[in-house]
Amino acid sequence: MREIQMVDLRAQYEKIGSEIDNAIKSVLLSTAFIKGPDVKLFEEELQEYMGVKHVVSCANGTDALHLAMMVLGLKPGDEVITTNFTFIATIEVVALLGLRPVIVDPEPGTFNISVEAVRKAITPKTKAIVPVHLFGQCADMESIMELAKKHDLFVIEDAAQATGADYIFKNGTAKKAGTIGHIGTTSFFPSKNLGCYGDGGALYTDDETFARKLRSIANHGMKERYHYDDIGVNSRLDSIQAAILRVKLKHLSEFNAARKTVADRYDEAFEGCRSISVPERVSYSSHIFHQYTIKVKNGKRDELKKFLESKNIPSMVYYPGPLHMQNAYSYLGYNENDFPITTSLCKEVLSLPMHPDMDREQIDYITFNVLEFFDK
């Protein structure tokens, strides 16, 4: 059996390597390393795939969030509500801009931001909500958009873990994760569902004014060469990464479908095992399984993780510590017990190996060992 990895980018490269090599070579020969034709073509192709009017590429997913926050024209002290159960980048950019991160608990079943908790956290200073489509499944966007409309708030979707997931509206229509709010952001970090071979990121919006301004800010605020309308940053997707992403985008649907097959097999094997719960799936979103994250009951999570390790099965804890207990954010003044759901999730969650190239033998070996641990 092939060695099991959390994400097997080597196996993926073995499959699509010749396409990737050709794409990289063509950029090398063109020497158009920055703002080359592949960047524009990738933006157009992603636009088409996402069904959105504008895609603006940038250097990484954290920058995408940063640029999104910059373009809203918020003032220091304005409040931005987001979930406590996410990667640090989501609140980091809010804090960096002198805005106030207001964090709320997620839903225990879906891991996604609780709409009820958002509703309770809204104050006259609230200006934006940042739902994160965690682990590949959409947050309850229709309720979030209703709430935002009622209180005149911006919605920035952090779709870094959900490239390709569909949100399904009550009327049956669907939109891609990241294209429902005012601005959506994503990351092309190598392990993401659509990942490059370095850093990369992008923003989605249907708003022409936002798109123009985002493009400007990502390029030093430049209007025309050496004329600056905005205070900007240098945040660009480079041409080699764009060329790689053009190849990978063509395979994204097939890769996401393969992840779902792995998840279905996990679900099936774990059915009836009372010591763990499998990821909840909701009717309003497809799930592209950026992570397959189980909850382990009775305080056995760390013991299970060690046991799997002894069988050469990697697993990861996303996320081990709640954001409100990180030293950097102690100035927000939260107390340890303010977020009971996040705190208990941090003790229970365990993400199992998940990637499109897992074979039946590997999945069976993993599920056998998980069940074996609880049978002991």
Ligand SMILES: *Cc1c(COP(=O)(O)O)cnc(C)c1O
């Ligand atoms: C990966 C990730 C980011 C940051 O993306 P980078 O490209 O690593 O900067 C932001 N938010 C979430 C939820 C992520 O998973």
